[in-house]
Amino acid sequence: MTDALHGSEGGTHRRARVLSRLREVGVLSVADLARELGVSHMTVRRDLQRLEMTGHVRTVHGGVGLAVGGSDVRRPGAAEDRAGARRVARRAAELVGAGDSVALDAGPVAYELARALPEDFTGSVVTHSMPVMHLLAERAGEPAGPRLVVLGGELTGRRQALVGPATTDAIAGLRVRTFFLDAAAVDLRGTYACTTAEARVERGLAEIADEVVLLAPATAYTDSAPALVATLNRLTAVVSDGWPPAPVAAALDRAGVALHIAN
Template sequence: MTAGLRYEAATERRTWMLSTLRSVGFLSVVDLARQLGVSQMTIRRDLHALENGGHVRLVHGGASLTARALRGAGFTEDDDAEGREGVAAFAVELAGETDTIAIDAGATGHAVARALPDDFGGCVVSHSLPVLQYLSEGRTERVVALGGELLPGRHAFVGPTTEAATAQLRVRTFFLSPCGIDARGLYAHSSAEASVERHLMDIADDVVVVVTREVFRASAPTRIATLDRMTKLITDQRPPAELACALRRVGVVPHVVGG
């Protein structure tokens, strides 16, 4: 969407909000007002209406999508929302109380950020705008933002500036959420984001891939890395047979949450 494009009809605005939330996990009031060309008061009215309908959950400064919304009218029936919360909750148990961790962009990355316990005293590194916005409200001791060019749709920072920001960093665990995965590797929708994800993998002691079943069916054009670059795989469904065989060859045992 072009910045500043005005959406006069409330129904059209709210439909766009729900569609965008499904991709990015979180939207701020300020960003919505700018993108839709309306006042912040109008955006808040829209969000309250969506909250009353059970579609969004209001948090400080913006809103995230509820599980019910993903199964509502206009969206594909699936259990990805519940699965996403489950794999995220399992994943954060792998982080120590004072670890430095990196969190990927996308809805699953945002779920990982939300799943961090209240007593987490470590540091979070991320190129995800929704993750950074969520954690900026004092939800963790320290946040390192990897700035750069903002990638539309994914709401993630990418490019040389983002990659250069990782050069002097080290993280214990990178929670990676690729857009696709098969026997040949892990995939992203763009070469720019794949490059940032590779840089984050390079500075991590462990690379924990956190995905839901939708990723096994998805197609994405840019390979991030081969399967042997991951340390662990956390998912809500057993991988397809070909992928499972490839994982065994590289010594990765999937952790199936709820399976």
């Protein structure tokens, strides 16, 4: 096969098209991309390697998808943000029992929590996150693996989450022990999502959970988002990689919310 687009300019254009298609459909195989771009599988693999090295994409079971965090991966401080997400996720994983039923939110910390689930975890995972679904699909297919409950709906771009009426309808008949909420922002009023559609799904998952655990790296206290999800007194616990700002910490203490600090 002769590459239709070649050279450095062609490579840049190809990679931009790859990212555009992944934002549209979530996950594609190498064969799909080679066919759509009119290039060889080897060329696609080279492009994907470049994109993975720069943090734009992540290899998943059955193909390639956008890296969690999407278009934000190249902003200053992104590496530190990912390290904070991993610290919080590892501490949160200690709160998960081997046979628990949990709901994982869409977002970078929830994705890292899915990665950090212990090897002996055989419980159930409910999620509307496409990256989490693809990450756990292979484990869920194993005889001693977890059960994966996938919530359908309309795919959003930034967090690769499924939202909409189909998603909220699917939540209504479920129950989990713990919902791990990956908020886009946190302040004295509560937790926030980037869109009202995501906020509705997060509220629905909180309603079916016995406990709601907020995953809150340091950036959650400085970022902002428009859609209020839940007030702080709805939370059972917060997992952070440092102490929250004093007013938030005091509010959590008044609400009786447990605080777990990741070392």
